[in-house]
Amino acid sequence: MQITITVNGTTHTRDVEPRTLLVDFLRDHLGLTGTNIGCDTSQCGACTIHMDSQSVKSCTVLAVQADGADLTTIEGLANGSLHPMQQAFWDNHGLQCGYCTPGMIMSATKLVEGNPGISEAEIRHGLEGNICRCTGYQNIVKAVQQAAGEMGGD
Amino acid sequence: MYPPKFDYYRAGSVEEALALRKQHDGKFLAGGHSLIPVMKLRLSDPGVLVDIGRIDGLKGISAANGSAKIGALTTHAMVEAADNLPDILPEAAGWIGDPMVRNRGTVGGNIAHADPASDLPTVFTALQAKIHVAGEGGSRVVEASNFFTGLFETAMSDDEMVTAVEVPSKDNHTGTAYAKLFNPASRYAIVGAGAMLTMQGNQCTAASVSIGGLLPNAIRCPSVEAALFGQTLNEETIAAAAAAVANDIVADDVMGDIHASAEYRQRMAPVFVKRAIAAAAARA
Numbered sequence: 001m002q003i004t005i006t007v008n009g010t011t012h013t014r015d016v017e018p019r020t021l022l023v024d025f026l027r028d029h030l031g032l033t034g035t036n037i038g039c040d041t042s043q044c045g046a047c048t049i050h051m052d053s054q055s056v057k058s059c060t061v062l063a064v065q066a067d068g069a070d071l072t073t074i075e076g077l078a079n080g081s082l083h084p085m086q087q088a089f090w091d092n093h094g095l096q097c098g099y100c101t102p103g104m105i106m107s108a109t110k111l112v113e114g115n116p117g118i119s120e121a122e123i124r125h126g127l128e129g130n131i132c133r134c135t136g137y138q139n140i141v142k143a144v145q146q147a148a149g150e151m152g153g154d
Numbered sequence: 155m156y157p158p159k160f161d162y163y164r165a166g167s168v169e170e171a172l173a174l175r176k177q178h179d180g181k182f183l184a185g186g187h188s189l190i191p192v193m194k195l196r197l198s199d200p201g202v203l204v205d206i207g208r209i210d211g212l213k214g215i216s217a218a219n220g221s222a223k224i225g226a227l228t229t230h231a232m233v234e235a236a237d238n239l240p241d242i243l244p245e246a247a248g249w250i251g252d253p254m255v256r257n258r259g260t261v262g263g264n265i266a267h268a269d270p271a272s273d274l275p276t277v278f279t280a281l282q283a284k285i286h287v288a289g290e291g292g293s294r295v296v297e298a299s300n301f302f303t304g305l306f307e308t309a310m311s312d313d314e315m316v317t318a319v320e321v322p323s324k325d326n327h328t329g330t331a332y333a334k335l336f337n338p339a340s341r342y343a344i345v346g347a348g349a350m351l352t353m354q355g356n357q358c359t360a361a362s363v364s365i366g367g368l369l370p371n372a373i374r375c376p377s378v379e380a381a382l383f384g385q386t387l388n389e390e391t392i393a394a395a396a397a398a399v400a401n402d403i404v405a406d407d408v409m410g411d412i413h414a415s416a417e418y419r420q421r422m423a424p425v426f427v428k429r430a431i432a433a434a435a436a437r438a
Contacts, residue, residue, distance in 0.1 A: 019157045019158070019160060043339065045252070055254050062183075062190065107253065128253075129255060130252075
């Protein structure tokens, strides 16, 4: 089936098998390997991207369901310089092995939208769908709180 | 992990969806957050999917004449954010999965899937919701307490689909609440209890209580409701009513798994029924 999807501002038209998962479309068809596959069972959040301005788990969306959608992946977040969320993860060392980081950052950018003063408890509840198997949550939460303030609700 | 192969059709209307399903003997796909995971695990292999996710008019919440209608394609995130629904709904929806799951998962898909550990079947049973179903022969309305019939089983036939769920609108004298013991990883309910109470002062004048998570499907709790009706509610009477849930649960039906044994779930049932009742009474 032919689908047309805009990813990070570039529109792609491709033929896909209906069972192609969106994460595999991004990684294998478009070569955008920044989005990771972790658990593959909709739990860990490593594959989180933005689809029509909402965070979604791309391992649980079919590429055909995203036909016509506007996507942002971790590759599309920086605009000349690092996005404030990326910079905050750097500043606070919000990672250990780094595998969950793309998904954490994509979730976190949506989480803090409209909520510059987000509390620690809200961050922890809001990141429930992102698992850091190194258990490096302390610095992740710090990073998200820093970025939330800097982003000022954007 | 790929789902098994399937043919894919996209429906533009309810009529087209029903016709496509009949023609190809397919299964309906909404948000896919129940169906895609079970297909990836090869627990389901429908062969044909009819995507209803883009049908206009099935997404959103509308209020009229003392009730609110939740379109089948309304996401859990939309329910969580709604301010015109009984408190139990945003409360329960806000604890389904995680934000990404709530952005894609739909109310209609959730109840059609009828997972015993899911929250909405218990919530809709407490609310005495009316499930609107469309089929080849026309539309019909099924009471929530008759809709969930077993483990992943509903009163719908294969050629029917959920179009909306109708619930009572928010009311000053009626309080609703959901209390759940959840699996810490998945947030699925180990035990979930829902309550809808109408109060005059401290006296309970109507009670609707449900329980799910530990049984193949969510059920009403008539013994608990009878123990609440007409009572002045305080810690003692609420605890006594909650304990009556033992009469509503058929012990042999209680399910256990690696996360929680049947015995443990049975013991937790009155605890969470009590919490739901107390919270609902406080909101009435």
